[in-house]
Amino acid sequence: MLQKKILHYTLLCGLVLAGGYAIHNFILNHFNVEYPFNLWNIYLFQGIATFILCASFEFISQKSQQLKDQLGFLYLAAMAVKVGLFCIFFQNILFSSLVLSKTDSASLLIPIFLFLFLEVMIIVKILNRNN
Numbered sequence: 001m002l003q004k005k006i007l008h009y010t011l012l013c014g015l016v017l018a019g020g021y022a023i024h025n026f027i028l029n030h031f032n033v034e035y036p037f038n039l040w041n042i043y044l045f046q047g048i049a050t051f052i053l054c055a056s057f058e059f060i061s062q063k064s065q066q067l068k069d070q071l072g073f074l075y076l077a078a079m080a081v082k083v084g085l086f087c088i089f090f091q092n093i094l095f096s097s098l099v100l101s102k103t104d105s106a107s108l109l110i111p112i113f114l115f116l117f118l119e120v121m122i123i124v125k126i127l128n129r130n131n
Contacts, residue, residue: 009054017047046115054122
C-alpha cells in the first residue's frame with residue numbers, strides 16, 4: 001500500500017512538474033518574455049520538495065502511531081524548512097539588487113503556488129484518512 005501511494009505521488013509530482021513547466025514556458029516564449037532566472041530549476045526544486053514532503057508524510061502516517069496525531073504541526077514545520085531551503089538555493093534571485101518586473105515575479109510565484117496547491121491536497125487527504 002505504501003509503495004503504491006508513493007508511486008502515485010511520484011506520478012502526480014512528475015505530471016505537474018512537466019505539464020506546469022511546459023505550459024508556463026510556452027506562454028513566456030509565445031509572448032517573448034525573457035526572465036533573469038532559470039525557470040526549470042524553480043519547477044524542479046518545487047517538484048522534488050513536494051514529493052519528499054508528501055512521501056514522508058505518507059510514510060509517517062502509516063508507520064508511526066505516535067507522530068500520526070502530530071502531522072498537521074509537522075507540516076507547518078516542514079513548510080518553514082521548505083521556504084528556508086528555497087531562500088538558500090535561490091538567494092541570487094531573491095536577495096540580489098536585481099529588480100524583478102511583475103511578469104518575472106509572477107513567473108517566480110506560479111510554480112510555488114502550483115506545487116503548494118498539490119501538496120496541500122495530498123496532505124489533507126493523508127490527514128483526513130488518519131481521523
